[in-house]
Amino acid sequence: MKKLVCLALCLMLALSSSAFAVELAAPGTFPVTQEDVTINVFAPVTSGSEFDWETCYMTQWYQDKTGVKVNWLVNAQDVFIEKLNLALSSGEALDLVVAGGNGSTAISPTMQVKYADQELILPIEEYMDNNTVYMKQRVDSIEGWREAITTPDGHIYSLPWYNQCYHCMYYGKMWVNSLFLENCGLEIPTTTQEFKDMLIAFRDQDANGNGDPSDEIPMIGATDSYGAKIDTFLMCAFIYDDGENRLMIDDDGKVMAVFMQPEFQEGLRYLADLYSENLIYPDSFAQNRTQRNEINSRTYESVCGAMPNIHHGIGSRGDDEKTNARFLEYVAIPPLVGDDGLQVTRVNYYDSFGVNAAAGLIPATCQDPALVMQWLDLLFTDEGITMQDLGEKGYTWDDADEGALGVDGSQAVYKKITLEPDDPYYNNFSWGQVFPEFITAEWRLGYQQTGGMMAPDGSGVEAFLYYMSHENYEPYGIPQENVVPPLYYSEEDASEIAMLQNNVNTYVEESIAKFIVGQLNVDTDWENYINELNNMNVARYLEIIQNTYDASAFAVK
Incomplete structure (x- = not known):
């Protein structure tokens, strides 16, 4: 069957190649060609009733810059993968697939390997190295990016996509109510013992100052987010815990099951002691974040002393929130120092790479991969990045005001302009995150903040989260080489590991709560x-991961 598919594809390419052989400009220059060219792009319907690929502002801008027209083959999100499988297997004349990597349109690493094995998609690394300037520069500028998108056969199939959220990288934060600390006469805890002493004070004293010393909840968690789990932050004082698969790479390049180590047992002993002292809210092992936040929103005074969470969205004061926001009470404390001196936190190094789903693929039916890659290269220029993220200067963004602050507290670079609903390009300006892109944390830091870091209306929230992450978590991030990277599994291994991973993780989660x-x-x-x-x-389970890791570009040689 595979040979028949390949034969059909080769025949189609042979019939079409003469009609699509064009003279290309030098890589990195635009327009890409002076000839009349149209490429077929397979894309999903995007959210928002106003958006249309044909009439989008960026579509016309991109055509004017590159000289290449697009025939959009648009498919509903709920049938996108089904239609893609049919199009690829039937040899439909596609030049590019863009997927965005979200929800039902996600092209998983296993799907990429499967398509590659069936020769339905093309490797892109030679085209990236020889026919792009800016895409190659961007990929090589980020440590681990090329390795992250290289499959075990040594090829790259997924088009590069990079979108970095700085504070999101530091997932396992612990938020402590600063008013509780002040009312109890305490400093921010730095050790596991000090943290326990703090919780005891929250339990026994009138920490929220409302006259009732019995309504405080020392610590509360939730189960529907890695960072909101009770154990993720605290366990890192004993052994690194990502709150997810709880695996890491040791210094010898071996995959280690954190959840089976003596240090993990010691961490559980500490957590069990906290629970036995009524310092952990019992429903922390059953409730979600919405339920947790509702508990902290019932009264004007906060009742929750410590809450693990990725950000500070941990309850509100209702009508008074905009002038007296609850989040202003909470500070994210640094990782605790364990008895052995360990002080570490989770860092999501690879989430920015879009490795869990391909941003796009070059089908085997592509008539001129070099042209398509040079066409995509515009997205990685400064101008392309700006257009993709902000739009047209003077229309959807402008230079920042003199003296206005960016996310990191330095002079802002640009400010956004919100289009009115009656504007012809309202919600129909950019391709958004469906196409390959390159948005770094440094780029985001240039956004002009409309309010101060502690503005009660939340207008300075990005600056607030940046500060907490930069000061209290970045210095203690686990080294990148110790994090299990994204891996490309064969279809057979992927099926087996999915079953094993589900069984192991479910049992470990249940056991943590029971301990x-x-x-x-x-x-x-x-x-x-x-x-x-x-x-x-x-x-x-560990063997499959180890073997796949050893075959990857990340492996310690």
Whole structure:
């Protein structure tokens, strides 16, 4: 079957190549060609009733800059992958696929490997290296990016996509109510013992100052976010815990199951002690963030002393929120120092790379991959980045006001202009994040803030989160080489590891809760916990990950 598909594709390419052979400009120069060229782009319907690929402002701008026209083949999001599979397997004349990598349009790493094995898509690294200037420069400027999108066969199939949210990288934050600290006469805790002492004070004293010493909840968590889990922040004082798969790469390049280590047991012992002292809200192991926030929003005074979360969206005061915002009470404290001196936090190094889903692919039916790659290269120029993210100067953005501050507190670079609903390009200006792009944290820092960092209306929220992340988490980030990188699994391995990962993670999550609340004893039930993981074939789970890692561009040589 594979040979028949390949034969059909080769025949189609042979028939069409003579009609699409064009003379290209030098890489990095625009327009790409002086000839009349149209490419077929397979794309999803994007959200927003006003958006239209044909009439979008950026579509016309891009055509004027590159000299290349686009025939848009648009598909509904809920059938996008189904239609893509059919188009690729049938040899439909496509020159480019863009997917955006979100929800139902996501082209997973396993799908990419499958398409490549069937020779339905083309490797792009030679075209990127030889036919682009700016795309190649951007990819090579970010440590680990090229490796992250290189499959085990040594090729790159996914078009580059980079969108970095600085504060999002530091996921495992702990937010502590500063008014509680002040009312209890405490400083920010730095060790596990000081943290426990703080929670005891929150429990026993009238920490929120409302006259009732019994309405405070020392610490509360939720289960629907890695950063909101009770254990993620605190466990990192004992051993690195990402709150997700709880794996890491040791200094010898070996995949290590954090959840089976003695240090993890010691961390559970600490957490169980906190729970036994009524310092952890019992429903923290069952509720979601909405339920958690509702608890902290019932009264005018905050009731929650410490809350793990990626950001400070942890309850409100209702009608009074805009002038007396609850989030202003909370500060993100640095990682605690453990007894062995460990002080570390999770860093999402690879989320910015778009590795969990391809931004786009070059189908095997593409009539001129070199032309398409040079056409895409415009997106990685300064002008293309600006147009993709901000739009046209003087229309949707302008230079920042003199003295206005950016996210990092320095002079802002640009300010956004909001279009009115009756503007012909309202919500129909940019291609958004569907196409390949390059947005760094440094770029985002230039956004002019409309309010100060502590503005109660939240207008300075990005500056607030940047400050907390930069001061209290970046210095303690786990080294990138110790983080399990994104890996491309074969279709067979992907199916097996999905089952093993689900079984292992479900059991580990359930066991963590049981150890903490006392349904399991950290000392007497630990051996049974390890044995059960072994019975689940955790060794095979780690073996697949190790073998795939060893075959990747990340492997320690």
